[in-house]
Amino acid sequence: MHSDKASSCVASELSPNVLALEAALRARIGNRVRRHEPMARHTPLGVGGPADLWMAAAALDELITAVQLARQHHCPVLLMGSGANLLVSDRGVRGLVIQNRCEGTTFFMHDEPSVLALSGTHLASLARMAARHGLSGLEWAVGVPGTLGGAVVNNAGAFGSCIADCLMRAELFTPDGERVWQPTTWFEYGYRSSRLKCIPAGSLDSFVVLRAELGLKRASQSEIEDRMARFNAQRQRTQPDGASLGSMFKNPPGDYAGRLIEAAGLKGRQIGGARISEHHANFFLNVGQACAADFAALIELARETVRAKFGVEMELEIQRVGEWE
Numbered sequence: 001m002h003s004d005k006a007s008s009c010v011a012s013e014l015s016p017n018v019l020a021l022e023a024a025l026r027a028r029i030g031n032r033v034r035r036h037e038p039m040a041r042h043t044p045l046g047v048g049g050p051a052d053l054w055m056a057a058a059a060l061d062e063l064i065t066a067v068q069l070a071r072q073h074h075c076p077v078l079l080m081g082s083g084a085n086l087l088v089s090d091r092g093v094r095g096l097v098i099q100n101r102c103e104g105t106t107f108f109m110h111d112e113p114s115v116l117a118l119s120g121t122h123l124a125s126l127a128r129m130a131a132r133h134g135l136s137g138l139e140w141a142v143g144v145p146g147t148l149g150g151a152v153v154n155n156a157g158a159f160g161s162c163i164a165d166c167l168m169r170a171e172l173f174t175p176d177g178e179r180v181w182q183p184t185t186w187f188e189y190g191y192r193s194s195r196l197k198c199i200p201a202g203s204l205d206s207f208v209v210l211r212a213e214l215g216l217k218r219a220s221q222s223e224i225e226d227r228m229a230r231f232n233a234q235r236q237r238t239q240p241d242g243a244s245l246g247s248m249f250k251n252p253p254g255d256y257a258g259r260l261i262e263a264a265g266l267k268g269r270q271i272g273g274a275r276i277s278e279h280h281a282n283f284f285l286n287v288g289q290a291c292a293a294d295f296a297a298l299i300e301l302a303r304e305t306v307r308a309k310f311g312v313e314m315e316l317e318i319q320r321v322g323e324w325e
């Protein structure tokens with residue numbers, strides 16, 4: 001779903017730094033770099049204004065080169081996986097947006113099996129590949145949209161498990177321009193949080209997740225597939241269809257964001273084209289031509305109403321990126 005409202009945002013003038021970056025990128029990757037690309041085309045929610053520059057990277061060398069060039073030109077660079085956790089502003093994103101399409105996996109069937117995967121690999125595909133190898137540990141991920149890189153940053157999880165449970169190490173491209181492997185402890189994981197998620201997306205201090213190795217356990221393929229089928233069925237029962245970002249807010253300690261929003265009487269509330277699902281109140285849907293401002297207004301309404309009625313401060317699970325007022 002694309003929002004014409006979002007796409008029709010007036011594109012801003014490109015700064016001299018961005019123009020120089022565009023020329024440098026074109027010299028390396030040709031016409032695949034696009035100017036004023038509507039982000040609504042590249043986010044599952046279907047909202048988001050123009051990125052100054054946008055490109056997709058399908059190989060690690062290309063990804064690293066693009067990040068290096070952006071840093072050399074002092075341009076912010078936002079690395080996206082699938083955008084499944086991103087609310088991109090209607091004004092769009094200044095600098096360069098790179099969509100990570102670097103995919104690839106190697107399974108090591110040692111006594112302690114593992115899989116090494118490029119960060120643009122889709123997490124759900126990785127879970128299905130692991131099942132075909134008779135490897136357990138990623139069943140929870142079969143219905144989670146997005147890439148391995150996004151999951152490493154967000155500590156994605158479901159059904160009581162998360163990426164921190166199986167991550168052994170990840171290779172990062174650092175702000176200093178080095179490739180470094182870091183163990184799981186380095187990431188300081190918490191509930192849907194990590195030390196990488198604390199760094200503002202797009203900032204010049206950002207790390208890039210290049211690859212990750214996950215430890216898995218041998219199990220029978222049919223048992224693994226049964227568990228996946230049960231998790232998928234539970235998702236279908238409890239979560240709405242339609243364009244969303246999954247859970248909008250984190251669950252506050254001892255409670256559920258969806259329960260609080262529902263108890264605040266907000267199920268079905270709509271602003272513009274954004275609506276709080278009647279099926280699950282922590283899912284906010286694009287029901288047609290929504291723009292990012294509609295979602296931002298609905299987020300504030302939910303946050304303020306829950307605070308006023310129950311005294312609970314809800315923290316966003318999703319990330320707002322781009323240029324906001």
Ligand SMILES: Cc1cc2nc3c(=O)[nH]c(=O)nc-3n(C[C@H](O)[C@H](O)[C@H](O)COP(=O)(O)OP(=O)(O)OC[C@H]3O[C@@H](n4cnc5c(N)ncnc54)[C@H](O)[C@@H]3O)c2cc1C
Pocket residue numbers: 044078079080081082083084085086100119120143144145146147148149150151152153154155156157158192197201202207208209210244245246247319
């Ligand atoms: C229908 C639906 C259901 C969902 N269910 C769940 C669920 O059950 N559990 C759950 O945890 N989440 C869930 N989500 C949210 C989403 O799937 C996860 O947050 C996922 O990990 C996002 O991955 P992504 O690749 O799309 O990351 P993006 O949304 O593109 O990016 C997220 C963050 O990671 C950064 N990033 C991405 N890739 C890299 C990289 N290679 N290096 C450095 N930084 C990077 C981005 O800059 C950004 O800060 C759901 C979303 C939807 C739409």
